Ligand code: SF4
């Protein structure tokens with residue numbers, strides 16, 4: 350009988366304690382980030398898909414078409430083409446395709462690039478309904494970014 | 497042609513009640529979501545209209561545009577009857593509730609009895625709806641709802657009997673008038689009748705939560721994460737009507753708590769009694785109901801029945817005996 354009453358009293362008390370905790374949270378500040386309207390500034394180490402780096406000085410990419418990135422990529426997602434042009438010492442990049450559906454974000458291509466022409470982008474808003482939407486033409490993206 | 501003023505009055509009340517129940521249910525859903533949000537450090541609905549205030553309208557439109565599907569092999573008559581049988585008694589309950597000294601549809605002498613008579617039909621509606629939908633899970637859920645409701649109706653009625661003894665009337669208007677004149681006259685604090693009065697209030701409140709299938713006693717439905725229990729098969733507005741019925745029952749339950757224990761439309765300090773006090777008390781109780789929902793996890797079915805049969809009923813009985821003894825002596 351004593352244990353029965355103690356159970357009831359303790360139970361009721363613990364329920365009340367629980368309720369004081371939730372009401373404190375009710376009046377407490379809201380911590381949600383209202384995502385589409387607000388975003389957190391992206392951290393510098395964030396690894397999105399790779400992107401060509403814009404060379405401020407030359408106003409174009411830094412790639413010398415050495416093919417190192419294409420060869421080192423374990424998933425084989427990089428395809429690139431270049432051509433020799435009159436009056437330019439190195440080859441000029443004409444096409445750079447990244448198949449992001451296969452990329453494992455390992456970063457090997459970024460590491461291996463002798464001219465630091467590659468970097469991770471900060472783009473995380475990637476959505477699409479078709480696989481082909483994730484095959485990027487990075488050269489075109491660079492041109493778009495320049496404007 | 498002249499219209500019978502009595503008929504007009506009834507019609508006006510009916511329209512008023514239904515409008516009140518519908519908007520109330522819609523905005524209680526809004527309140528529920530807001531409160532849940534804030535308790536979890538979120539905001540809750542905010543996109544549609546200021547503070548998400550138009551969200552219920554959007555939800556309602558969505559529910560109404562959904563197709564009404566009746567499952568193959570279901571008893572279509574019972575299937576349609578289910579929501580009606582949940583909604584109608586809830587509306588009927590509003591008839592005798594006095595919101596203030598003057599606002600009452602019908603001041604019945606057996607108001608209390610009428611409300612509990614109507615309130616118990618609600619279970620029948622759920623059971624028929626589940627039976628009619630030809631779904632085993634719905635029937636099992638409905639069986640749980642029924643056993644839960646039966647289990648909790650008993651302590652609730654014992655408390656009601658106690659209250660009838662204390663106030664000496666079943667007329668809800670008179671129940672309130674015996675408590676007028678400040679909060680120390682309210683039945684929760686009427687220690688001369690029984691020192692266990694606040695406990696009786698607590699028992700009533702717990703039973704009301706269980707009767708309306710609210711969390712933490714909502715394992716028969718678990719509509720927020722699992723399935724909708726007895727109304728699994730109901731699409732669109734059929735489901736919506738069940739929900740409206742549920743929220744209407746919460747309003748009835750909290751109104752009864754206000755009338756029986758908290759002095760109805762009486763002001764706590766004996767000043768300006770009126771409708772506003774009734775609404776303040778009622779919505780404070782509804783707030784608490786929602787607050788409880790977002791505080792406690794769902795209980796198991798056994799502990800739910802144990803709580804009723806092993807704790808609430810004995811305590812309610814003890815209170816009944818104590819009250820009657822004290823009333824005899826004092
Ligand atoms: S990050 Fe790795 S997988 Fe992705 S493109 Fe570069 S080398 Fe290939």
Ligand code: SF4
Nearest residue numbers: 412413415416418462
């Ligand atoms: S490793 Fe760098 S420089 Fe070489 S092809 Fe790739 S991006 Fe161009």
